[in-house]
Protein backbone atom coordinates (compact mmCIF):
# COMPACT_ATOMS: atom_id res chain seq x y z
CA UNK A 1 0.00 0.00 0.00
CA UNK A 2 2.78 2.42 0.93
CA UNK A 3 4.37 2.83 -2.51
CA UNK A 4 5.93 5.92 -4.09
CA UNK A 5 2.67 7.12 -5.64
CA UNK A 6 1.07 7.21 -2.18
CA UNK A 7 3.74 8.86 0.02
CA UNK A 8 3.02 12.50 -0.88
CA UNK A 9 -0.75 11.83 -0.81
CA UNK A 10 -0.55 10.13 2.62
CA UNK A 11 1.51 13.01 4.01
CA UNK A 12 -0.79 15.73 2.67
CA UNK A 13 -4.05 13.96 3.59
CA UNK A 14 -2.90 13.15 7.13
CA UNK A 15 -1.65 16.70 7.70
CA UNK A 16 -4.96 18.09 6.43
CA UNK A 17 -6.84 16.25 9.19
CA UNK A 18 -7.37 17.59 12.69
CA UNK A 19 -4.71 15.28 14.16
CA UNK A 20 -2.09 17.19 16.17
CA UNK A 21 1.16 15.53 15.00
CA UNK A 22 3.36 18.23 16.54
CA UNK A 23 1.52 17.94 19.87
CA UNK A 24 1.86 14.15 19.81
CA UNK A 25 5.58 14.32 19.00
CA UNK A 26 6.17 16.89 21.77
CA UNK A 27 4.24 14.80 24.27
CA UNK A 28 6.42 11.80 23.41
CA UNK A 29 9.62 13.91 23.71
CA UNK A 30 8.42 14.90 27.19
CA UNK A 31 7.87 11.26 28.19
CA UNK A 32 11.37 10.34 27.03
CA UNK A 33 13.01 13.33 28.76
CA UNK A 34 11.21 12.53 32.01
CA UNK A 35 12.17 8.83 31.99
CA UNK A 36 15.70 9.24 30.65
CA UNK A 37 16.95 12.86 30.77
CA UNK A 38 20.20 11.88 29.05
CA UNK A 39 18.34 10.25 26.09
CA UNK A 40 19.93 11.22 22.80
CA UNK A 41 18.94 8.65 20.18
CA UNK A 42 15.45 7.89 18.85
CA UNK A 43 14.34 5.26 16.33
CA UNK A 44 10.91 5.73 14.70
CA UNK A 45 9.75 2.35 13.29
CA UNK A 46 7.00 2.67 10.66
CA UNK A 47 8.05 6.31 10.35
CA UNK A 48 6.11 6.64 7.09
CA UNK A 49 6.64 10.13 5.67
CA UNK A 50 8.41 11.37 8.80
CA UNK A 51 5.26 13.14 9.95
CA UNK A 52 6.35 12.86 13.61
CA UNK A 53 10.12 12.60 13.09
CA UNK A 54 10.34 16.14 11.71
CA UNK A 55 9.41 17.38 15.21
CA UNK A 56 12.08 15.29 16.97
CA UNK A 57 15.26 16.22 15.07
CA UNK A 58 15.87 19.32 17.22
CA UNK A 59 16.09 17.23 20.39
CA UNK A 60 17.37 13.81 19.31
CA UNK A 61 19.55 11.99 16.79
CA UNK A 62 16.67 10.45 14.84
CA UNK A 63 16.60 7.34 12.64
CA UNK A 64 13.46 6.73 10.58
CA UNK A 65 12.79 3.06 9.75
CA UNK A 66 10.10 1.64 7.49
CA UNK A 67 9.32 -1.41 5.37
CA UNK A 68 8.65 0.91 2.44
CA UNK A 69 11.76 2.39 0.82
CA UNK A 70 9.45 4.72 -1.11
CA UNK A 71 7.90 6.17 2.06
CA UNK A 72 11.41 6.60 3.50
CA UNK A 73 12.66 8.36 0.35
CA UNK A 74 9.85 10.87 0.77
CA UNK A 75 10.53 11.11 4.51
CA UNK A 76 14.22 11.77 3.86
CA UNK A 77 13.32 14.67 1.55
CA UNK A 78 11.14 16.12 4.33
CA UNK A 79 13.54 15.40 7.21
CA UNK A 80 17.09 15.32 5.77
CA UNK A 81 18.61 15.63 9.28
CA UNK A 82 17.38 12.10 10.18
CA UNK A 83 19.03 8.83 9.15
CA UNK A 84 16.99 6.07 7.52
CA UNK A 85 16.85 2.27 7.75
CA UNK A 86 14.72 -0.01 5.57
CA UNK A 87 13.51 -3.18 7.28
CA UNK A 88 10.29 -5.11 7.71
CA UNK A 89 9.32 -5.95 11.29
CA UNK A 90 9.34 -8.37 13.02
CA UNK A 91 12.81 -8.83 11.48
CA UNK A 92 15.35 -6.33 12.80
CA UNK A 93 18.83 -6.02 11.25
CA UNK A 94 21.70 -6.88 13.64
CA UNK A 95 23.51 -3.75 12.47
CA UNK A 96 20.69 -1.41 13.54
CA UNK A 97 22.49 -0.01 16.59
CA UNK A 98 21.18 0.85 20.07
CA UNK A 99 18.66 3.62 20.81
CA UNK A 100 17.43 5.35 23.95
CA UNK A 101 13.87 5.36 22.63
CA UNK A 102 12.10 3.32 19.96
CA UNK A 103 8.73 4.68 18.85
CA UNK A 104 6.05 2.84 16.81
CA UNK A 105 3.08 5.03 15.90
CA UNK A 106 0.19 3.49 13.91
CA UNK A 107 2.53 0.67 12.93
CA UNK A 108 1.99 -2.30 15.28
CA UNK A 109 -1.63 -2.77 14.00
CA UNK A 110 -0.06 -3.90 10.69
CA UNK A 111 1.46 -6.91 12.50
CA UNK A 112 -0.26 -10.09 13.67
CA UNK A 113 -0.13 -10.81 17.44
CA UNK A 114 2.70 -13.30 16.89
CA UNK A 115 4.73 -10.91 14.74
CA UNK A 116 4.18 -7.98 17.13
CA UNK A 117 5.46 -10.05 20.07
CA UNK A 118 8.39 -11.28 18.02
CA UNK A 119 9.18 -7.67 17.12
CA UNK A 120 9.11 -6.57 20.80
CA UNK A 121 11.65 -9.31 21.56
CA UNK A 122 13.78 -8.58 18.46
CA UNK A 123 14.00 -4.82 19.09
CA UNK A 124 14.84 -5.22 22.81
CA UNK A 125 18.64 -5.66 22.31
CA UNK A 126 18.54 -2.38 20.33
CA UNK A 127 17.23 -0.37 23.30
CA UNK A 128 19.60 0.96 25.96
CA UNK A 129 19.16 0.05 29.63
CA UNK A 130 16.37 2.24 31.06
CA UNK A 131 15.33 3.12 27.50
CA UNK A 132 11.75 3.12 26.20
CA UNK A 133 9.71 1.21 23.63
CA UNK A 134 6.73 3.49 22.91
CA UNK A 135 3.78 1.92 21.13
CA UNK A 136 0.61 3.55 19.85
CA UNK A 137 -2.22 1.04 20.33
CA UNK A 138 -5.07 0.76 17.85
CA UNK A 139 -8.76 -0.05 18.22
CA UNK A 140 -10.18 -3.15 19.85
CA UNK A 141 -13.16 -5.18 18.65
CA UNK A 142 -15.24 -3.12 21.15
CA UNK A 143 -14.53 0.37 19.85
CA UNK A 144 -13.82 -0.17 16.15
CA UNK A 145 -16.48 1.13 13.71
CA UNK A 146 -17.15 -1.54 11.10
CA UNK A 147 -17.92 -0.62 7.46
CA UNK A 148 -16.44 2.84 8.01
CA UNK A 149 -16.21 5.03 4.91
CA UNK A 150 -13.51 7.71 4.85
CA UNK A 151 -13.40 10.55 2.33
CA UNK A 152 -10.81 13.29 1.81
CA UNK A 153 -10.21 15.73 -1.00
CA UNK A 154 -7.40 18.19 -1.24
CA UNK A 155 -5.54 20.37 -3.70
CA UNK A 156 -1.93 21.55 -3.66
CA UNK A 157 -0.20 23.86 -6.19
CA UNK A 158 0.86 20.74 -8.16
CA UNK A 159 -1.98 18.24 -7.87
CA UNK A 160 -5.46 17.45 -6.58
CA UNK A 161 -6.47 14.24 -4.86
CA UNK A 162 -9.64 12.42 -3.89
CA UNK A 163 -9.08 9.60 -1.37
CA UNK A 164 -11.73 7.09 -0.33
CA UNK A 165 -11.40 4.32 2.23
CA UNK A 166 -13.65 1.49 3.32
CA UNK A 167 -13.03 -0.92 6.16
CA UNK A 168 -14.58 -4.28 6.84
CA UNK A 169 -13.95 -6.46 9.86
CA UNK A 170 -13.10 -10.14 9.45
CA UNK A 171 -12.85 -11.60 12.93
CA UNK A 172 -9.93 -9.73 14.61
CA UNK A 173 -8.60 -8.23 11.36
CA UNK A 174 -9.86 -5.10 9.63
CA UNK A 175 -9.33 -4.95 5.89
CA UNK A 176 -8.96 -1.32 4.94
CA UNK A 177 -9.22 -0.61 1.23
CA UNK A 178 -7.90 2.77 0.15
CA UNK A 179 -8.57 4.22 -3.29
CA UNK A 180 -7.04 7.47 -4.39
CA UNK A 181 -7.17 9.35 -7.65
CA UNK A 182 -4.55 12.02 -8.24
CA UNK A 183 -4.89 14.62 -10.99
CA UNK A 184 -1.90 16.57 -12.33
CA UNK A 185 -1.93 19.19 -15.11
CA UNK A 186 0.61 17.43 -17.37
CA UNK A 187 0.00 13.72 -16.71
CA UNK A 188 -3.76 13.69 -16.13
CA UNK A 189 -5.47 11.40 -13.60
CA UNK A 190 -3.96 8.23 -12.11
CA UNK A 191 -5.85 6.01 -9.67
CA UNK A 192 -4.67 3.34 -7.21
CA UNK A 193 -6.55 0.91 -4.99
CA UNK A 194 -4.90 -1.17 -2.26
CA UNK A 195 -5.91 -3.05 0.86
CA UNK A 196 -4.13 -3.19 4.22
CA UNK A 197 -4.88 -5.66 7.02
CA UNK A 198 -4.95 -4.11 10.49
CA UNK A 199 -5.23 -6.12 13.71
CA UNK A 200 -7.76 -5.39 16.44
CA UNK A 201 -6.73 -6.30 19.98
CA UNK A 202 -7.75 -5.47 23.54
CA UNK A 203 -5.86 -2.51 25.01
CA UNK A 204 -4.39 -4.68 27.79
CA UNK A 205 -2.83 -7.00 25.21
CA UNK A 206 -0.06 -4.47 24.45
CA UNK A 207 1.00 -4.20 28.09
CA UNK A 208 0.95 -7.98 28.53
CA UNK A 209 2.97 -8.53 25.35
CA UNK A 210 5.54 -5.89 26.41
CA UNK A 211 5.89 -7.63 29.80
CA UNK A 212 6.30 -11.04 28.09
CA UNK A 213 9.12 -9.49 26.03
CA UNK A 214 10.87 -8.35 29.23
CA UNK A 215 9.74 -4.70 29.42
CA UNK A 216 7.87 -3.03 32.27
CA UNK A 217 4.67 -1.77 30.66
CA UNK A 218 2.66 1.32 31.59
CA UNK A 219 -0.22 3.05 29.83
CA UNK A 220 -0.43 6.78 29.12
CA UNK A 221 -4.12 7.71 29.00
CA UNK A 222 -5.50 9.44 25.89
CA UNK A 223 -5.43 13.22 25.97
CA UNK A 224 -5.78 16.08 23.47
CA UNK A 225 -2.54 15.10 21.72
CA UNK A 226 -2.87 11.31 22.07
CA UNK A 227 -6.18 10.10 20.66
CA UNK A 228 -5.60 6.44 21.59
CA UNK A 229 -3.06 6.85 24.41
CA UNK A 230 0.34 5.15 24.38
CA UNK A 231 1.89 2.01 25.81
CA UNK A 232 5.35 2.60 27.18
CA UNK A 233 7.69 -0.34 27.75
CA UNK A 234 10.73 0.38 29.91
CA UNK A 235 13.81 -1.76 29.31
CA UNK A 236 15.33 -2.99 32.62
Ligand SMILES: C[S@@+](CC[C@H](N)C(=O)[O-])C[C@H]1O[C@@H](n2cnc3c(N)ncnc32)[C@H](O)[C@@H]1O
Nearest residue numbers: 002046047048066067068071088089105106110
Ligand atom coordinates in the same frame (compact mmCIF):
# COMPACT_ATOMS: atom_id res chain seq x y z
C1 LIG B 1 -0.24 4.02 8.80
S1 LIG B 1 1.44 4.36 8.41
C2 LIG B 1 1.96 5.26 9.86
C3 LIG B 1 3.02 6.29 9.58
C4 LIG B 1 3.34 7.18 10.78
N1 LIG B 1 4.02 6.43 11.84
C5 LIG B 1 2.06 7.82 11.31
O1 LIG B 1 1.74 7.64 12.50
O2 LIG B 1 1.39 8.52 10.54
C6 LIG B 1 2.22 2.79 8.68
C7 LIG B 1 3.68 2.77 8.25
O3 LIG B 1 4.24 1.56 8.76
C8 LIG B 1 4.97 0.94 7.72
N2 LIG B 1 4.94 -0.50 7.98
C9 LIG B 1 3.90 -1.36 7.86
N3 LIG B 1 4.24 -2.60 8.18
C10 LIG B 1 5.55 -2.54 8.56
C11 LIG B 1 6.50 -3.51 9.00
N4 LIG B 1 6.15 -4.79 9.13
N5 LIG B 1 7.75 -3.10 9.29
C12 LIG B 1 8.11 -1.79 9.16
N6 LIG B 1 7.25 -0.83 8.73
C13 LIG B 1 6.00 -1.20 8.43
C14 LIG B 1 4.27 1.32 6.44
O4 LIG B 1 5.13 1.21 5.30
C15 LIG B 1 3.85 2.76 6.74
O5 LIG B 1 4.83 3.68 6.35
